[in-house]
Amino acid sequence: MxxxxxxxxxxxxxxxxxxxxxxxxxxxxxxxxxxxxxxxxxxxxxxxxxxxxxxxxxxxxxxxxxAKEFGKYLADARSRAAFEYFGDVISFDTTYNTNRDNLVCGSFVGVNHHGQSTLLGCSLMKNEEIESFKWLFQC
Missing domain, CATH: 1.10.10 (Arc Repressor Mutant, subunit A)
Structure with missing residues (x-):
């Protein structure tokens, strides 16, 4: 093989x-x-x-x-599975900017059955305009 x-x-x-x-x-x-x-x-x-x-x-x-127009949304298989189990309440935060490419970094976080934060997905967006957020939430 x-x-x-x-x-x-x-x-x-x-x-x-x-x-x-x-x-x-x-x-x-x-x-x-x-x-x-x-x-x-x-x-x-x-x-x-x-x-x-x-x-x-x-x-x-x-x-x-x-992604060419707005940015990149990332969620691996484990994060997608975690969303199925722990997606009742989701927090989204765009506090951080990356320095090198000046992209807006956002994270989707849920809470598991132990009360711990669980990363469900993250995004890198070119800007914080309404259309970028619409695209992100549709992804």
């Missing part, structure tokens, strides 16, 4: 994209491929390839067009 020999076919990619849109976790998506193929050895990719495809392709492509 050398990296250069692993690949995701178009049908596999399409299934990954559909499962991601449906909210199915990458590990469950991979397990379904394993079950359909009859075992791990029958696949020419590993679970990490599924996760990497989602991170690099599915989320980035859907966010690229909006």
């Amino acid at each position: 050398l990296k250069q020999h692993r690949e995701l076919s178009m049908s596999i990619r399409r299934t990954i994209e559909n499962n991601e849109e449906a909210g199915i976790r990458p590990s469950k998506t991979y397990q379904s491929f394993v079950a359909a193929a009859g075992g791990h050895r029958e696949l020419n990719f590993i679970e990490k390839d599924v996760k990497n495809y989602i991170t690099r392709e599915v989320r980035n492509v859907s966010e690229q067009e909006d």
Whole structure:
């Protein structure tokens, strides 16, 4: 299973994209491929390839067009899962500016069942105009 020999076919990619849109976790998506193929050895990719495809392709492509104009919204799989569990009350704060690029940094924070703050996502916006906030909250 050398990296250069692993690949995701178009049908596999399409299934990954559909499962991601449906909210199915990458590990469950991979397990379904394993079950359909009859075992791990029958696949020419590993679970990490599924996760990497989602991170690099599915989320980035859907966010690229909006990001060019307004900024970047970031939330990894763990943060998205935390939102499902702890998204009842969310705080959003844009207190900090980054020095180098002068982008507005914002964070979405929730509270878990232990009363601890949990980072749900963050953003880098080009400015603090109304349109930028509309774009961010739609993401």
